[in-house]
Amino acid sequence: MDEIVGKTVENKQIIFRDYIDGRSPNETDLEIRVGNKIKLEAPKGSGALLVKNLYLSCDPYMRGRMRNFHGSYIPPFVPGSVIEGFGVSKVLDSDNPNFRRGDLVSGFTGWEEYSLINRTEQMRKIEQNDIPLSYYVGLLGMPGFTAYAGFYEVCAPKKGDYVFVSAASGAVGQLVGQLAKLHGCYVVGSSGTSHKVDLLKNKLGFDEAFNYKEEQDLDAALKRYFPEGIDIYFDNVGGAMLDAALLNMKIHGRIAVCGMISENNITSPVGIRNVFSLITKRIRMQGFLQSDYLHLFPCFLEDVIGFYKQGKIIFLEDMNEGLESGPAAFAGLFSGRNVGKQVIRVASN
Numbered sequence: 001m002d003e004i005v006g007k008t009v010e011n012k013q014i015i016f017r018d019y020i021d022g023r024s025p026n027e028t029d030l031e032i033r034v035g036n037k038i039k040l041e042a043p044k045g046s047g048a049l050l051v052k053n054l055y056l057s058c059d060p061y062m063r064g065r066m067r068n069f070h071g072s073y074i075p076p077f078v079p080g081s082v083i084e085g086f087g088v089s090k091v092l093d094s095d096n097p098n099f100r101r102g103d104l105v106s107g108f109t110g111w112e113e114y115s116l117i118n119r120t121e122q123m124r125k126i127e128q129n130d131i132p133l134s135y136y137v138g139l140l141g142m143p144g145f146t147a148y149a150g151f152y153e154v155c156a157p158k159k160g161d162y163v164f165v166s167a168a169s170g171a172v173g174q175l176v177g178q179l180a181k182l183h184g185c186y187v188v189g190s191s192g193t194s195h196k197v198d199l200l201k202n203k204l205g206f207d208e209a210f211n212y213k214e215e216q217d218l219d220a221a222l223k224r225y226f227p228e229g230i231d232i233y234f235d236n237v238g239g240a241m242l243d244a245a246l247l248n249m250k251i252h253g254r255i256a257v258c259g260m261i262s263e264n265n266i267t268s269p270v271g272i273r274n275v276f277s278l279i280t281k282r283i284r285m286q287g288f289l290q291s292d293y294l295h296l297f298p299c300f301l302e303d304v305i306g307f308y309k310q311g312k313i314i315f316l317e318d319m320n321e322g323l324e325s326g327p328a329a330f331a332g333l334f335s336g337r338n339v340g341k342q343v344i345r346v347a348s349n
Helices: 060-066 133-137 142-154 173-182 194-202 218-225 239-248 290-309 323-335
Strands: 008-010 013-016 030-033 037-039 049-057 084-094 104-110 114-117 162-165 186-191 208-211 230-235 249-257 284-287 317-321 341-345
Touching (some): 030 323, 049 104, 049 133, 084 133, 104 114, 104 133, 133 317, 133 341, 142 173, 142 290, 173 186, 186 194, 218 239, 317 323
Parallel strands (some): 186 208, 317 341
Antiparallel strands (some): 013 030, 049 084, 049 114
């Protein structure tokens, strides 16, 4: 590693072209840029890290950053600039006393081969163990922690609860369902293909699962799987599924609003019609961000690493090879192409 520190090299990057509205992202919204030069060092006095990116995370929330909207919890991407997201990286050079060369870290980084990280307060050092490094953008990263905090803190589960999870084969949903089973709950998931339904039931341990695209009436489908009603709905999609779930909640049911992927690409959101159920059934519906619960992160790591090592949790990954695969991998999130957590492998250690 020492032999490359200080050298100037070409840095392959993925660039955001321009804002989009009213449609799903496609590959041409991102472009590969080559020939950009970077000096492999952390400037003295900067407090920064110079890292080599190993794994990058494709996440649905990134779609929101492709709009020219500044009222969200995270700013939009800048047209003509490198996009950023969660990643796993190796420190090549450090001007920060908390990190040293060779450290493995996770946190926000650029979609590029090498990144200069100035916001080092959001980087976490990874302790080497026998868990795949890529899991630190999935099972042990933002999606895993979202599932953990959302289920235990927002849903307030009790043993025997009837739990429904939408987008259940995704990075968050697959873990919510498994945590619910470990908690002694009855769990049903929805997904968009028969293959994913099979994985939910036969690999991830859900009690039941169904393909929402094959259902003419979502209300009837939920009544079929939850004849006595739903205690907990972990909502990753919003829209018609949330509307149907409201009709099928039990009294004092809980809804954790994690994502609204059904509304990512529409310019005029459609309101839910069954909101009166919140009153009649005394439902608690709460939106949340995983960053609200960062004080729980050490407990999350201890618990989920323990579950994984004991064979109590399985995590599905969809791995794409090479930075150049990034645009297609990201666009595939919005057509349901991925199975499990979508990850891009940029480089090996």
